[in-house]
Amino acid sequence: xxxxxxxxxxxxxxxxxxxxxxxxxxxxxxxxxxxxxxxxxxxxxxxxxxxxxxxxxxxxxxxxxxxxxxxxxxxxxxxxxxxxxxxxxxxxxxxxxxxxxxxxxxxxxxxxxxxxxxxxxxxxxxxxxxxxxxxxxxxxxxxxxxxxxxxxxxxxxxxxx
Amino acid sequence: xxxxxxxxxxxxxxxxxxxxxxxxxxxxxxxxxxxxxxxxxxxxxxxxxxxxxxxxxxxxxxxxxxxxxxxxxxxxxxxxxxxxxxxxxxxxxxxxxxxxxxxxxxxxxxxxxxxxxxxxxxxxxxxxxxxxxxxxxxxxxxxxxxxxxxxxxxxxxxxxxxxxxxxxxxxxxxxxxxxxxxxxxxxxxxxxxxxxxxxxxxxxxxxxxxxxxxxxxxxxxxxxxxxxxxxxxxxxxxxxxxxxxxxxxxxxxxxxxxxxxxxxxxxxxxxxxxxxxxxxxxxxxxxxxxxxxxxxxxxxxxxxxxxxxxxxxxxxxxxxxxxxxxxxxxxxxxxxxxxxxxxxxxxxxxxxxxxxxxxxxxxxxxxxxxxxxxxxxxxxxxxxxxxxxxxxxxxxxxxxxxxxxxxxxxxxxxxxxxxxxxxxxxxxxxxxxxxxxxxxxxxxxxxxxxxxxxxxxxxxxxxxxxxxxxxxxxxxxxxxxxxxxxxxxxxxxxxxxxxxxxxxxxxxxxxxxxxxxxxxxxxxxxxxxxxxxxxxxxxxxxxxxxxxxxxxxxxxxxxxxxxxxxxxxxxxxxxxxxxxxxxxxxxxxxxxxxxxxxxxxxxxxxxxxxxxxxxxxxxxxxxxxxxxxxxxxxxxxxxxxxxxxxxxxxxxxxxxxxxxxxxxxxxxxxxxxxxxxxxxxxxxxxxxxxxxxxxxxxxxxxxxxxxxxxxxxxxxxxxxxxxxxxxxxxxxxxxxxxxxxxxxxxxxxxxxxx
Numbered sequence: 070x071x072x073x074x075x076x077x078x079x080x081x082x083x084x085x086x087x088x089x090x091x092x093x094x095x096x097x098x099x100x101x102x103x104x105x106x107x108x109x110x111x112x113x114x115x116x117x118x119x120x121x122x123x124x125x126x127x128x129x130x131x132x133x134x135x136x137x138x139x140x141x142x143x144x145x146x147x148x149x150x151x152x153x154x155x156x157x158x159x160x161x162x163x164x165x166x167x168x169x170x171x172x173x174x175x176x177x178x179x180x181x182x183x184x185x186x187x188x189x190x191x192x193x194x195x196x197x198x199x200x201x202x203x204x205x206x207x208x209x210x211x212x213x214x215x216x217x218x219x220x221x222x223x224x225x226x227x228x229x230x
Numbered sequence: 231x232x233x234x235x236x237x238x239x240x241x242x243x244x245x246x247x248x249x250x251x252x253x254x255x256x257x258x259x260x261x262x263x264x265x266x267x268x269x270x271x272x273x274x275x276x277x278x279x280x281x282x283x284x285x286x287x288x289x290x291x292x293x294x295x296x297x298x299x300x301x302x303x304x305x306x307x308x309x310x311x312x313x314x315x316x317x318x319x320x321x322x323x324x325x326x327x328x329x330x331x332x333x334x335x336x337x338x339x340x341x342x343x344x345x346x347x348x349x350x351x352x353x354x355x356x357x358x359x360x361x362x363x364x365x366x367x368x369x370x371x372x373x374x375x376x377x378x379x380x381x382x383x384x385x386x387x388x389x390x391x392x393x394x395x396x397x398x399x400x401x402x403x404x405x406x407x408x409x410x411x412x413x414x415x416x417x418x419x420x421x422x423x424x425x426x427x428x429x430x431x432x433x434x435x436x437x438x439x440x441x442x443x444x445x446x447x448x449x450x451x452x453x454x455x456x457x458x459x460x461x462x463x464x465x466x467x468x469x470x471x472x473x474x475x476x477x478x479x480x481x482x483x484x485x486x487x488x489x490x491x492x493x494x495x496x497x498x499x500x501x502x503x504x505x506x507x508x509x510x511x512x513x514x515x516x517x518x519x520x521x522x523x524x525x526x527x528x529x530x531x532x533x534x535x536x537x538x539x540x541x542x543x544x545x546x547x548x549x550x551x552x553x554x555x556x557x558x559x560x561x562x563x564x565x566x567x568x569x570x571x572x573x574x575x576x577x578x579x580x581x582x583x584x585x586x587x588x589x590x591x592x593x594x595x596x597x598x599x600x601x602x603x604x605x606x607x608x609x610x611x612x613x614x615x616x617x618x619x620x621x622x623x624x625x626x627x628x629x630x631x632x633x634x635x636x637x638x639x640x641x642x643x644x645x646x647x648x649x650x651x652x653x654x655x656x657x658x659x660x661x662x663x664x665x666x667x668x669x670x671x672x673x674x675x676x677x678x679x680x681x682x683x684x685x686x687x688x689x690x691x692x693x694x695x696x697x698x699x700x701x702x703x704x705x706x707x708x709x710x711x712x713x714x715x716x717x718x719x720x721x722x723x724x725x726x727x728x729x730x731x732x733x734x735x736x737x738x739x740x741x742x743x744x745x746x747x748x749x750x751x752x753x754x755x756x757x758x759x760x761x762x763x764x765x766x767x768x769x770x771x772x773x774x775x776x777x778x779x780x781x782x783x784x785x786x787x788x789x790x791x792x793x794x795x796x797x798x799x800x801x802x803x804x805x806x807x808x809x810x811x812x813x814x815x816x817x818x819x820x821x822x823x824x825x826x827x828x829x830x831x832x833x834x835x836x837x838x839x840x841x842x843x844x845x846x847x848x849x850x851x852x853x854x855x856x857x858x859x860x861x862x863x864x865x866x867x868x869x870x871x872x873x874x875x876x877x878x879x880x881x882x883x884x885x886x887x888x889x890x891x892x893x894x895x896x897x898x899x900x901x902x903x904x905x906x907x908x909x910x911x912x913x914x915x916x917x918x919x920x921x922x923x924x925x926x927x928x929x930x931x932x933x934x935x936x937x938x939x940x941x942x943x944x945x946x947x948x949x950x951x952x953x954x955x956x957x958x959x960x961x962x963x964x965x966x967x968x969x970x971x972x973x974x975x976x977x978x979x980x981x982x983x984x
Binding site: 102106107108109110111112113114115116117118119121148149150152153159163166167168169170171172173174175176177178179182197198200201202204205206207208209210211212213214215216217218 | 238240242244246249256258412413414416462463464466467497498708709711880881883886889890891892914915920921923925927928
């Protein structure tokens with residue numbers, strides 16, 4: 070028992086992963102992509118500017134490229150892959166992104182969805198300005214954000230009618 | 231069958247929203263090695279020496295590749311074969327790659343890269359295009375005896391003479407800056423040697439066929455030995471051609487030399503350092519106007535910074551020439567458009583392609599001229615704009631499609647209440663802290679390549695006997711939704727359910743080279759090819775099914791997932807049609823191609839039918855300028871574009887909003903600070919693309935005059951959306967402050983407002 074307690078563990082999408090010494094020294098983005106093969110989390114800049122690497126750490130949207138694995142031991146991490154439901158259906162935020170035409174190249178999309186999720190946890194009915202604030206640190210070069218704002222607005226209505 | 235209007239269709243949306251879409255860096259292959267590039271600290275230098283000894287001995291290193299290891303051509307390019315894929319004897323700019331380190335692990339390659347020792351003898355850095363033209367300037371490119379890379383001309387009428395006789399002569403100078411594409415996904419390539427000798431290339435690119443040419447050149451192998459696949463591409467905007475293709479070529483070389491899969495994924499820093507940029511322009515205009523408001527003569531000289539390699543600069547400059555005075559009819563034009571070699575970063579294709587720089591000048595001149603004439607900016611534009619059956623500055627008569635310049639302008643001016651709001655602009659004085667302004671601009675844009683290239687594209691429809699259908703075209707998905715548009719056009723024209731059709735994974739070994747997916751040509755050229763293939767398929771099916779339907783072949787119709795005779799009593803389902811064809815041993819397969827209508831160009835006079843059709847655009851903006859900070863805050867944007875017809879309406883709007891946003895970035899915040907060939911920063915923290923909160927709500931108006939020049943009646947929206955918001959913003963800032971800003975990005979100094 071005691072040995073298990075001292076092994077550092079990271080919970081990603083509900084699954085516990087024991088961490089090696091080398092893994093503790095990795096940044097969270099590399100760990101997620103290279104060790105767990107969860108490639109939905111993207112590396113767009115590596116300097117915390119773009120938000121493509123956004124994951125949820127205890128439900129808050131955070132940049133995994135600037136996060137050391139050792140700093141989040143014991144916490145709950147969720148990536149876009151964690152949104153997959155057993156029956157394959159989409160989360161309302163994901164569906165809203167499709168319906169609103171909020172997806173173009175798609176590289177920023179997983180990070181955007183996670184930032185939107187985190188926003189809607191804190192604020193169930195954000196107005197458009199609040200949505201813009203909620204996704205402000207996620208860069209998108211394709212859409213001009215307008216249909217992403219539409220999507221989050223629609224998702225809010227679907228989730229909290 | 232048609233998608234209900236208002237409903238979005240994207241064949242890749244599910245994969246992208248779930249994170250299942252595999253971009254190039256998301257791919258892994260068994261026994262895959264990792265490569266990283268090595269740059270030098272020089273900008274311009276000769277006698278390059280690269281010592282790879284220590285790096286070769288570094289842990290995990292498999293090979294350090296330099297120019298000496300290249301079996302094919304070290305240099306390649308789309309026009310001139312001058313783009314150096316590995317620096318050989320000289321360093322020409324900050325982005326030159328001197329070596330590629332390949333190791334078992336990426337971290338090993340990264341630490342070995344630091345052990346490559348580079349030495350060279352520095353040369354003077356040529357960084358000012360104007361100075362580079364002087365006979366005293368050092369020559370950047372050994373292959374030439376001057377730094378002038380390219381010179382396009384227009385000689386129409388006699389502008390220098392006519393300018394002497396004009397009531398008003400405006401003389402205006404404008405400048406634009408280096409712009410980074412800033413696609414969210416940095417370049418990446420994975421190359422896999424196949425047992426049959428073919429090199430498989432998976433890469434982040436816009437143009438698999440263009441990539442194949444670069445790979446073939448570096449490897450010294452024929453095109454049939456290379457098969458390029460395009461995984462989802464995380465944005466391109468014109469920027470994922472030469473550089474992205476070279477990244478693929480280097481990875482392919484490593485894979486060939488080691489005979490194992492190799493991945494080469496760029497960091498953002500390398501991406502900014504090496505990828506080509508939008509050309510900075512300096513534009514000098516002399517515009518002669520009669521009292522009536524009619525522009526009589528235009529003399530213009532544009533000078534653009536080409537960096538050390540030609541890339542597609544002549545084509546970019548050509549568009550600036552053909553559209554050198556915006557959407558206006560002028561009888562006397564004297565234009566010189568120059569591209570100059572420097573040791574600054576390479577410049578090449580970017581969404582807009584030589585038009586945003588010109589429009590920034592021309593559409594400010596329109597407002598300046600209107601003010602001098604004492605007429606409304608709309609009136610000035612109305613007097614001078616191209617009209618139905620009128621002539622462009624290239625002498626082209628616009629009689630093949632609806633010329634909707636005025637219609638489009640009126641839609642925007644009406645929607646934003648331009649005339650009324652113009653009267654309310656602050657012009658430097660207001661009671662509160664904010665100055666208010668409204669501004670507008672118009673443009674036309676030649677669709678597709680025009681006289682700059684060979685313009686044709688093909689499509690293959692391969693109907694399966696179980697009722698499903700495979701489609702491919704020579705147009706590629708860059709995130710804009712090209713595949714979805716092709717699928718929608720096929721479903722609509724063949725009258726079948728959309729879910730019957732699958733877009734075939736693109737490969738250069740399947741459909742023929744359809745040219746690059748650039749120049750807003752995806753919808754018009756790919757759609758033309760699909761339409762041509764559908765016509766052939768329908769003919770084939772009618773010839774083989776008319777007896778079943780008990781009618782004549784020309785009476786066979788296709789609708790509602792059925793094949794029908796002249797009356798609705800005689801009909802069979804699509805599935806039944808496929809069964810009949812199977813029993814007749816007929817393949818329901820069609821290859822169609824679309825050749826763009828003829829265009830023409832005279833290099834000496836700059837006259838000809840430059841493009842086979844045009845997109846007409848107008849954009850307007852409302853903004854405020856804070857008196858104490860100078861901060862410009864956009865409040866509202868309205869845009870209208872005549873694109874023939876909208877196939878995927880929500881995606882058309884998405885292109886508009888995205889293009890406008892890139893234009894806003896160019897106007898207000900984006901600036902790659904280059905000092906003497908050196909980058910001040912190599913990250914997206916300093917290079918500021920627009921964020922969600924900096925943008926206003928936008929209204930997109932789709933104007934649809936079906937275009938007879940396009941088989942699908944649709945034109946494109948990619949580039950028109952970007953090319954004209956910057957001058958609208960500059961006009962609005964003028965109307966707010968009373969100050970004319972002629973250099974991008976616009977920076978209002980609060981001192982000037984006092």
